[in-house]
Amino acid sequence: MATLRVLARVALPSTTRGRFGAAVGVPGRLLSTTTAGAKPLPMFSMEGKVCLVTGAARGLGYEFCRAFVSSGCTSLAVLDLVEADARASAEELKTYAKEFNGDTELNAVGIECDVSSEVSVQNAFADTLKTFGRVDAVVASAGIVHNHSAFDYPVDRLKRLYDINVHGAFFTAREAAKAMIPQGGGAVVLIASMSANIVNVPQLQTPYNASKAAVKHMASSLAVEWAKQGVRVNVLSPGYMQTKLLKTVLSHDTELKKTWESLTPMGRLGNPEDLAGAIVYLCSDASKFMTGSEIRVDGGYCSV
Secondary structure (H helix, E strand, O other): OOOOOOOOEEEOOOOOEEOOEEOOOOOOOEEEOOOOOOOOOHHHOOOOOEEEEOOOOOHHHHHHHHHHHHOOOOEEEEEEOOHHHHHHHHHHHHHHHHHHOOOOOOEEEEEEOOOOOHHHHHHHHHHHHHHHOOOOEEEEOOOOOOOOOOOOOOHHHHHHHHHHHHHHHHHHHHHHHHHHHHHOOEEEEEEOOHHHOOOOOOOOOHHHHHHHHHHHHHHHHHHHHHHHHOEEEEEEEEOOEOOHHHHHHHHOOHHHHHHHHHHOOOOOOEOHHHHHHHHHHHHOHHHOOOOOOEEEEOOOHHHO
8 A cells, every 4th residue: 555645844943853854944934844755736836826915915915925925936916005015015025935945036016006996906917917927816805894883884984894895806806817818817816704604793793794795706706707718716714813903902802802712613713824725725726626616714613
């Protein structure tokens, strides 16, 4: 019987040595600790792909960028509302690429983009294509959330939320498809939420939940519309993820954190890096026969 070899890629301190030899690197770097000859499936590699992420200056969008860099991406467009923030994050990602792999020269550009504006999204894609000539993987990560009762929800905030979460996802996906179809295809991932499938408690956020449900069905519809033209559209739906912002919020409301943990079967909140494998899978050739689907990374929340 053939022996099954598994590639273990884990975050280790810089001084850690693997069981089968030296495993030296920077803290948090993914390191191989397996026998010689074991290799990851090449279809999971992002090498040679041009990636674009909206809402990428911080939060989950930034983590998606790190995941792409860790998987071999060397051409990356970092889009965010404030150009200075996007550029700063692009420079941080270049540093991360060198720490992760000293031989990696990451070409990352920070681009201003207000996803609620069709013209702004069009200009951001034009800048990306001018820089890289193509775009292979696009992640619509920009989004906002407010907590108000349905009766008290301010109308201006309601409109802003839908402009960013729903219209922004649509504008991003459409510009991605316009660029991808002439080149033979590509992968688009819309970031929804477990809130597309359940009602969060105890916080009140009906418009947000509805916006993410819209994004989920939007992806299915676009996937069918563009399937024969080589553009795959899928959804990644995170559960409660401990971004820096959420950690700050929960530090002032420990009871809410306990409530969310108790409602999650795994008994904990997610870490942003828990999404890395899923986003790389959806944007790489590993999922080349997958479109119109959703991956939930929620610690089992939607299962109960």
